[in-house]
Amino acid sequence: MRTVKPSRKASSSLDKFLMIWNLKPQSRAFRFVGHVEAVNSVQFSPDGQLLASASQDRTVRLWVPCIHGESSVLKAHTAAVRSVNFSHDGHFLVTASNDKSIKMWSVHRQRLLFSLSQHTHWVRCAKFSPDGRLIASCSEDKTVRIWDTTNKVCVDSFTDYEGFANFVDFNPSGTCVVSAGANHTVKLWDIRMNKLLQHYKVHRAEVNCVSFHPSGNYIITAASDGTLKIMDLLEGRLIYTLHGHKGPVLSVAFSKGGEKFASGGADSQVLLWNTNFDAFNRKEVLKHHLRRTHTDDPPHLLDIYPRSPHPHNVKSQSIEISPNFDVTDLQTLDPPVIDIGSSSSFSSPATNKGLIPVPELIYSQYHQIYPYL
Template sequence: MASVMDDPTLARHFRGHTDAVTCADFSPTGKQLATGSVDTSLIVWNLAPKAHAVRFRGHQEALTDLQFSPTGDLVATSSEDTTVRLWTPCIEGESEVFRAHAAAVRSVSFSCDGQCLVTASDDHEVKVWSLSCRRLLYSLQRHSDVVRCARFSPDGRLIASCGDDGAVMLWDASSGQCVSCFTDCGGSVLFVDFNSSGTCLAASGQDSSLRIWDLRTSKLTHLYQVHSAVVNCFSFHPSNNYLISGSSDSTVKIADLLEGQVMYTLHGHKGPVLTSVFSRSGEEFVSGGVDGQVGLTEQQGLHSKESKNLKSNSCSGFTDISSVPCRFGGRLVTYWVQTGRVGHLVLWEGTGTRPKRLKYTP
């Protein structure tokens, strides 16, 4: 049976961001969490007890996306200031700047070997960059409107992109040629990504649906219409058996792709959910949205076929909940990372009827 946790109580303030958090990612080891904000800063939080957080400044406008490199030695950030920056997450200091696009940059992603970056922009272009040469390799210019997202396939051979023109495009990463184009997406497409084996491609967007194509046959294999509003984000579990999605309907849903049904509906947000991503190990995920409530529920692990609605309780003292990592094992245990517009960050570990505090040095 699902159990609703008592209201969390504030353990400690962390002086962090001063505005809404827009993006987050775990390091490959799971020992660091990076967050980016409208306040133009990147903060890397070390998740070991008594470890320091490091703030990085350089962008002139809001951060829109970020990602750790495959080795974890770099963090790439994109911004509305038209640039992409590379940071060393353990060293506070200057970043390396790519004057990337002629308009806001909406996404940034590393290739599997960490040698290339792909960026997407409001200027209707996707660009691929060499990190070893620190130069632009080529631009992909077939989209006719804002490009919302671009991602490398796990083997680095393909690039997927999507945008406000309603198209999902698949590109050969070596030649820059478009090899497939899916246009039956029901409007603007906000997010696109591959599963961990690279055999499937998923997209979500304005029509509140999630679509999954089998790239071996180019056929649509799954159409999930489980949300009641725009689906802003999703992430495949590394096992490829599960998918988490976040929507403007204020919910996060975990779907069992083998059974073809929703396993959990998480009601932890009271506003649009803007980001959801599994860690590399699959033991955690981060979801983010602008709201004032947080819930903590302990539930049996991802093996039950029964759909569960996991309700939330109020958490006072916050105006924005930015990210919620959850750990999977024998049980579903939730870790809440709370970032308010007043710039405070608190990390909770929920393992019983009360959260356990994880200590930091701000």
């Protein structure tokens, strides 16, 4: 699972399909058929008019996400394509591959613009900054690199000798990048000062994916220990541990407005959760956080000059949530699934009495999710 729109979400899978799940009652689900091997990554364009997918079959596809969906194939990579990401304006696409390269594409012209090739091992993920001027990438060469899209050069590099990152992304303001590590860690780097801001080691297994809340104040992580965890970046601490998947959690993404998030796991399930962050007056939440922003320790995301990286470990005040699965289960044939083939192509959870209520599982769907290998 890679992308969540207000009324639908998309998932990718080792079953060679990508799915669009419509969240309205009695609506249909679409299964897009075209890739010949596992689909590793999928994302909606910012306007929702296109869907991009990356596959083990070495190709990238652009789909029109409707019942009359068409697709075009982009070929340039010489090995499995790990990730795909649209620029904020939807004009460009960046892909990362096991051929050790990052490639940037024109969406409208459907052509390769250039390649970035300084990584020395498989590139697991590449993402645009919010303004599109930078690309962040992570590789099994144990580096996270920042690239200038105008000059096509690497302008910064962060090295982690303890392991490599499975996933990387920019925060909503574009000032920091987060990396999800195979060594069980999540790290937040300030790219303006080339400095590690926060370091979380709250999972017991490798972290596969991270998603920023649109406010930039929270991240949610998905890990192979079977849990999702929500960190408050302003307070610098773990606040929730979510249980629901039976096995590794491979992907997670907030919706555009942040009111929901979806997770996908090796248990073939796609789960949809209510965030519930907006249950209280937003000004009161911000006022609460501002009191913490100017304390002496630990350094926080909004500190202008944090003195040193601050490690964060599991704390007893974090809340564990195990849903009772009293949710809609779409393993059944309702709603119907419509196959869209390449032939039509063109080239009751507990409540929290604190300031922020607990996330709530509201939807369950079955679809084999592709694990990062």
